[in-house]
Structures are given as structure tokens and as C-alpha cells.
Amino acid sequence: xxxxxxxxxxxxxxxxxxxxxxxxxxxxxxxxxxxxxxxxxxxxxxxxxxxxxxxxxxxxxxxxxxxxxxxxxxxxxxxxxxxxxxxxxxxxxxxxxxxxxxxxxxxxxxxxxxxxxxxxxxxxxxxxxxxxxxxxxxxxxxxxxxxxxxxxxxxxxxxxxxxxxxxxxxxxxxxxxxxxxxxxxxxxxxxxxxxxxxxxxxxxxxxxxxxxxxxxxxxxxxxxxxxxxxxxxxxxxxxxxxxxxxxxxxxxxxxxxxxxxxxxxxxxxxxxxxxxxxxxxxxxxxxxxxxxxxxxxxxxxxxxxxxxxxxxxxxxxxxxxxxxxxxxxxxxxxxxxxxxxxxxxxxxxxxxxxxxxxxxxxxxxxxxxxxxxxxxxxxxxxxxxxxxxxxxxx
Amino acid sequence: xxxxxxxxxxxxxxxxxxxxxxxxxxxxxxxxxxxxxxxxxxxxxxxxxxxxxxxxxxxxxxxxxxxxxxxxxxxxxxxxxxxxxxxxxxxxxxxxxxxxxxxxxxxxxxxxxxxxxxxxxxxxxxxxxxxxxxxxxxxxxxxxxxxxxxxxxxxxxxxxxxxxxxxxxxxxxxxxxxxxxxxxxxxxxxxxxxxxxxxxxxxxxxxxxxxxxxxxxxxxxxxxxxxxxxxxxxxxxxxxxxxxxxxxxxxxxxxxxxxxxxxxxxxxxxxxxxxxxxxxxxxxxxxxxxxxxxxxxxxxxxxxxxxxxxxxxxxxxxxxxxxxxxxxxxxxxxxxxxxxxxxxxxxxxxxxxxxxxxxxxxxxxxxxxxxxxxxxxxxxxxxxxxxxxxxxxx
DNA sequence: AAACTTTGTTTATTCACTAGACAAACTATT
DNA sequence: AATAGTTTGTCTAGTGAATAAACAAAGTTT
Numbered sequence: 001x002x003x004x005x006x007x008x009x010x011x012x013x014x015x016x017x018x019x020x021x022x023x024x025x026x027x028x029x030x031x032x033x034x035x036x037x038x039x040x041x042x043x044x045x046x047x048x049x050x051x052x053x054x055x056x057x058x059x060x061x062x063x064x065x066x067x068x069x070x071x072x073x074x075x076x077x078x079x080x081x082x083x084x085x086x087x088x089x090x091x092x093x094x095x096x097x098x099x100x101x102x103x104x105x106x107x108x109x110x111x112x113x114x115x116x117x118x119x120x121x122x123x124x125x126x127x128x129x130x131x132x133x134x135x136x137x138x139x140x141x142x143x144x145x146x147x148x149x150x151x152x153x154x155x156x157x158x159x160x161x162x163x164x165x166x167x168x169x170x171x172x173x174x175x176x177x178x179x180x181x182x183x184x185x186x187x188x189x190x191x192x193x194x195x196x197x198x199x200x201x202x203x204x205x206x207x208x209x210x211x212x213x214x215x216x217x218x219x220x221x222x223x224x225x226x227x228x229x230x231x232x233x234x235x236x237x238x239x240x241x242x243x244x245x246x247x248x249x250x251x252x253x254x255x256x257x258x259x260x261x262x263x264x265x266x267x268x269x270x271x272x273x274x275x276x277x278x279x280x281x282x283x284x285x286x287x288x289x290x291x292x293x294x295x296x297x298x299x300x301x302x303x304x305x306x307x308x309x310x311x312x313x314x315x316x317x318x319x320x321x322x323x324x325x326x327x328x329x330x331x332x333x334x335x336x337x338x339x340x341x342x343x344x345x346x347x348x349x350x351x352x353x354x355x356x357x358x359x360x361x362x363x364x365x366x367x368x369x370x371x372x373x374x375x376x377x378x379x380x381x382x383x384x385x386x387x388x389x390x391x392x393x394x
Numbered sequence: 395x396x397x398x399x400x401x402x403x404x405x406x407x408x409x410x411x412x413x414x415x416x417x418x419x420x421x422x423x424x425x426x427x428x429x430x431x432x433x434x435x436x437x438x439x440x441x442x443x444x445x446x447x448x449x450x451x452x453x454x455x456x457x458x459x460x461x462x463x464x465x466x467x468x469x470x471x472x473x474x475x476x477x478x479x480x481x482x483x484x485x486x487x488x489x490x491x492x493x494x495x496x497x498x499x500x501x502x503x504x505x506x507x508x509x510x511x512x513x514x515x516x517x518x519x520x521x522x523x524x525x526x527x528x529x530x531x532x533x534x535x536x537x538x539x540x541x542x543x544x545x546x547x548x549x550x551x552x553x554x555x556x557x558x559x560x561x562x563x564x565x566x567x568x569x570x571x572x573x574x575x576x577x578x579x580x581x582x583x584x585x586x587x588x589x590x591x592x593x594x595x596x597x598x599x600x601x602x603x604x605x606x607x608x609x610x611x612x613x614x615x616x617x618x619x620x621x622x623x624x625x626x627x628x629x630x631x632x633x634x635x636x637x638x639x640x641x642x643x644x645x646x647x648x649x650x651x652x653x654x655x656x657x658x659x660x661x662x663x664x665x666x667x668x669x670x671x672x673x674x675x676x677x678x679x680x681x682x683x684x685x686x687x688x689x690x691x692x693x694x695x696x697x698x699x700x701x702x703x704x705x706x707x708x709x710x711x712x713x714x715x716x717x718x719x720x721x722x723x724x725x726x727x728x729x730x731x732x733x734x735x736x737x738x739x740x741x742x743x744x745x746x747x748x749x750x751x752x753x754x755x756x757x758x759x760x761x762x763x764x765x766x767x768x769x770x771x772x773x774x775x776x777x778x779x780x781x782x783x784x785x786x787x788x
Numbered sequence: 789a790a791a792c793t794t795t796g797t798t799t800a801t802t803c804a805c806t807a808g809a810c811a812a813a814c815t816a817t818t
Numbered sequence: 819a820a821t822a823g824t825t826t827g828t829c830t831a832g833t834g835a836a837t838a839a840a841c842a843a844a845g846t847t848t
Contacts, residue, residue: 005805006804006806007805029795029796031795034796042796045797045798065795067793068792068794068795069793069795069796070795072795
């Protein structure tokens, strides 16, 4: 059955609009909200009083007069509830507890290697229990849990495939919901990262954003017309396996010449070996040790390698820019550690080769949330969901 | 100022919903509309009576009883107005006159070569005048004009760049609006084609569609979540310049290894010359003569060439499938003439190399509107616009 | 001190939708 | 043939959310 429109929908939408306006422009008066939204003053008054009853907003007190009665300033009450966001990586678990504005209250990170689903799940329970215990006393408590995973997640929240974790058809969402009796969102890490940047990071003011998450592989999250685009089954964003060289390197996806073989962390490590770049004595060859080498020792080979990778990143991003005409590209995840050396060649490549019209007003940024985009993104899902549900319920 | 929600919006949306339901399921009774939409019977009655007053729908007469009073069947009145759709190609002008359901009443095609903007404009006036003269007498007359062009069109309808026509910054929309005093839509041909297929063609039942328009170059139109995605400035869809070979052929876009150099009509012609494939005596080397060669003479070289091109087309489409997870791919425009030989290698390539999850429920179709997608798409814009405006006005 | 401004509440009104009654027109059963 | 039940479509009364406008409160400006 199609969506029908009635007064309930109207009210819910207007209430959301009022709340969003207050969140964005706080502190703000009722009169100003009415002006900005175009709603009648009376309507705003009535919706505001409901929101105050629900404790979602507070009256801060009188503000500055602008030549008449002093306004009563309103504030989004970000402390009525807390969200848990978890970035479940290939070899780490990053958990954060945030207020309703995405401010991080507590965070914790643990590392592991090559452990089974069951073992990771144990650590996940510990993480959630820990974060829960850190939540201050408040009216709504923990309002939801979001989890970002490096894999393909169906629209129903099932993890269909996470190759680097060796997971297949994992029903994590149901398990978490059952154990904690809270709303749970599971999402691909790149999609979550894109959403995090849109909500709290570099993408706040943009509508069409391409978030390129570069770590071991490359994942892409798309914000189109201001909303996360997920594709017909929720699998969009596998740009990492875009062919950029016809007879290129073999990829485990079955194809060859895939972009992520040339422009990701795995590409960096492969090339470092080929070029015989050695990290400082006793250290393993990793992205971090290479960054150290470039940063502290100013190793010209390491720097040249990063510049090369920047060029390849730029090449793939150019393809994306031509295809989508986004207004912003955000490069995020672990690769941001090498921003200093990647950025010049990357930007140069895009400006040289992207179609000129597509460069109009194009922003190219690195993530400002760096390694926290995903965790913040899934926390944002939980928050959105809570506010949505809360507004409907009365 | 943000969108506010009030009863006017509710009414407009519900009226649209009722009209869409009638269009889709005609002939249909008021009771059935109420059931399908979830609206109250009374509400439907009142909206239907308005639509009848506006002559947009008609009562057909009594239908079959299902064990009670016989229903009055309603029908969308597709003949109250007519739309003009024009596909302005590099060397041709295809004009159609359609009713409000996209049925073609009259069509006309003229060819030309290497002529100036002013000369094309003259032929355009002749075309529009001709189509106007063919419109039957009806309440609303010609309700709008749509024009599809092979170039980059801004959100405001200005043709910023049409390289194959040698056009730059052409304000065609204003000129047509001024001369005919009708609403005019100008759109990129691939975007229009995608919309045409979504509305009237192979894409009717799908939400996330990638329409690949292959003629001299390659353009792509994206239907995401059921709507045309245009990008931040309206320039999305330049997949033709996606790099698929790192050190590939030089492209006039400044880049090299662009997809359209390997998988379009220009690729076919280039390769035919390289392979010394000769068309029948006295004929020029064109896509059509090559198709004749393959079809009538069953020339193995020509067939092999088409198969090769199918492979390259499949390669680029695989990239797109992995990136977007669409539920349908539609290949359209002139290349459809070679469908017979392209299709097997193209489909094989996609099924072999696209990520397996992305193949779930994936449809790969050739256009059923073939060379008419663009003209029908722009006509559809005109129709949509008319119905929208008409519904608002009261 | 008087006049003007700005803020926020209150009241009366409007408008679209819903529920439910009802009439009309038909089918099924006795 | 009479009666009962069903389906369709209209009509009426009522609800709820928004708006316009009046008004009170609390300022500033002259």
C-alpha cells in the first residue's frame, strides 16, 4: 500500500523540522524558528511545548533583545540519551559512547588477530557492557546500538559476506537485539563512514558526497541528494573492484586490474616490498611504520611511494567525479595518516584529468573524523532512529 | 527556507496518488482506488470529482459486479493534451508528438551534417511547427516541449557544452520558451533516455536503473530510488570517460584509456578500419553498414568485432554494477542495432566478473524503445510537469 | 513618559481527512 | 418472488493541525 498523507504525517514532519532547526541553530528563539521554517508562530509554540515535555529540548533562559521583548532561547537537550557506535574492523574493535549530538563521551579500542566469529562476539559483548556502564544517568538511557562492518550487509541487516573476516551470512543484528533489547543497526563501514562525515564531519554542508574509505581495501559510501544511497539490495559502493587496467594484477574477486590493488593499504605494502623499502629495525612493515619512515626519517623512497599511491587514488576518484558530479569527495579511514604526501599528487591528478565542468565547486577533503567516521556514522543511525520513533509515538 | 507541511501539501500529494493509481490500474473503480491507496472512500470520491472536473479522468461506465452494486470504472484521459519530445542528435533531429500516456501520435526524423547552431535552430522551429499542427483538438492543447541534447546541461537548462555539436553555453531553453510560450525542458540525452525507459520502456518496474546510451560516445543516465539522479550541478553520467586502461588510447577529454574509446560506435569504426573490414561496395563505413555486413553476409570479421565490443561494454558495465548495485541495466541508443552479436559476450562478461552478490535479481536488458528513449523521456518530463502544475493550481 | 518593537500565547477560523451512516444497485438464498 | 446480504459511492458530523489575528508581556528608542 502506498504512503497516504494526513495530518499525522504533517505534524510529524513539522515537528522534525522544528527539532532540526533548533539542533542546527541553537540557541534559538521560538520566533526565529518560526521565521526560518515558515511555520506560524502559534504552531511553533505548540510543537516546542511538546518537545519540552518530551525533554528533547530545554529553555536556556532569556537571550539578547533586538529592540523588543527578550527572546527565550531554546537548546537541543543532547544529554537525554546516549548512543553506542562500534566500528568492527578486521583486526580491531573501536567502540564509542556519544550523546545525541555525536559528541564522544567515552571510547575504547582493542586489537586482535585472526580470531573466530565467536571470539569476536565475546569481545563485542564486553565492549558494549563497558560502554553501557559509562553512560551517565539520563531520562532515555542507551537509545540504540550501531555496528559498522567491513563487508556486504543486506537491507535487513544481515552480514552476507565479509571476506577479510571470513564471515558469511552472519545474523549479528538479531543476536545483539536479543541480548540487549535495544534497536540495532548494522551497516557497511564505508556507508556508515559516509553518513558520519555527512552528520558530524567534513560533509555537513554538502548534498552529494562521495566518501572513499581507504584501508586494506577501498570502500565507497555515497550520499546522494543528502541521503545515503544503498542500491537495490544495499550493496552499493564496491568501487574498489572497478577495473582500471585491462590486463592488470589478478584480484581475489576474480577480476583483474581492480582499483584497490593499486591504491589501498595492500597496494602500499605490496609496492614497499617490491621497492625493498625497510622500516626501522625490528619493526614490521605496516602502513604506520612506513608513515613513521616518511615522517621522521624523511625517507625519499617512502615519500615517493605515497605520492605514487596518491596518483592512483586520484585516478579512481576522477572516474567517480565524472560519473556522479558530487560536490564533495572525502577521503577517510586509515590512509588519512599519509595525507601529507598523498594529497598533492591526488589533487593534481583530479584537477588535471576530471572533466572541467565537474570541477566547478568540487571540494576534495580528507576526513576530519579520521578513524572515527564509521563509529560515529553508526551512532548517528541509532540517534536518527530514536528521534524518528520518539516523534511518531505521540 | 525549508519545506513546511500543511493541508495543501497533503491534498496535492493525495491527489497525485489517486491520479497515479488510476493511470496505473485503469480501468478502476473509486472503491478499488480507496483500497489500494489506503485513503478513505469519501476522500477518494472528492478527489476523483475534482479530477473529473479538470478533465484529467473520465467515467467509463459500469464495470463487472463482484457480488454487489456495479462499480463505475475510471480512466485516465490521456487525450486532453499532447506533449512534444525532440531528440536533438549530432546529425539528426527526431521529433515526436505523444499523448499524456506517452503513446506516439506522430513522428518525424530529419538528417543533417555539420551545420551551425542557427541552421539547426531553423530546422527545430520547422519540426515543432509541424508537430504542433498534427495535434488533435483537445482541452489543454500542447502542454509542453522537451528537448534532449548530446551534451552537458546545467540544472537551469543551459547547454554548457556539446562537444560533438561544437556548442558552448547555448540558451536554447529561453529561446524556445519565448517563441512558443510553453514550458520547456532541456536535458542530457542519456538522462532523458533513462527517464523514458523508466516511464514507458523496459524500466517500468524497477527502482535503481542504469541506462547506458551507446552511440558515438557513451552516456549514462541514473535512476536511483526511482528518481533521476543528476548530480550537484546536473552533470552526472559521464561514465564514458571512466579510465579502464592505465596507459590506454588518448582521449580528447585530456585523459587516456577512457571506456568510450573501447566500447562505443567510435570504437567500432576505429577497429573496423584497423581490421580492414570493408562494407559492401560503394557504401560508407558506418555502424549500419557493418550491421548489414554481419546480418546479411554473416561476415565473420564483423561479427567478431561486435563480440569484442560487447566484451568491453560488459567490462565497463561490470564496474557500474559493482559500484551501484542497480536492479536493472538498460543498454540503449543506436548500438541496439547490433544487439544480436553484442549481447552474449556482454552478458557473459558481467556474469563472470561482477561481484556475485550484485548479480542477485540483476536484469540486463536492451532498450525496447531503441532510438526513441530520449524523445519519449523529454516528452515525459513535459507531461510530469504539466500534471504537477495542474494539480497544484487548484 | 510615550511610542514603538519584538516575543510568545491565545482564540477563532479554515481545511482536509476519517468514521460511520445511508442509499442505490446488484447477487445469492429461500 | 421475496428476503437477506454485499458492494459501491455519497453524505454528514467530527477531529486535528495549521493559520491569521488579537493580545499580553517585556523590552528599546525618542
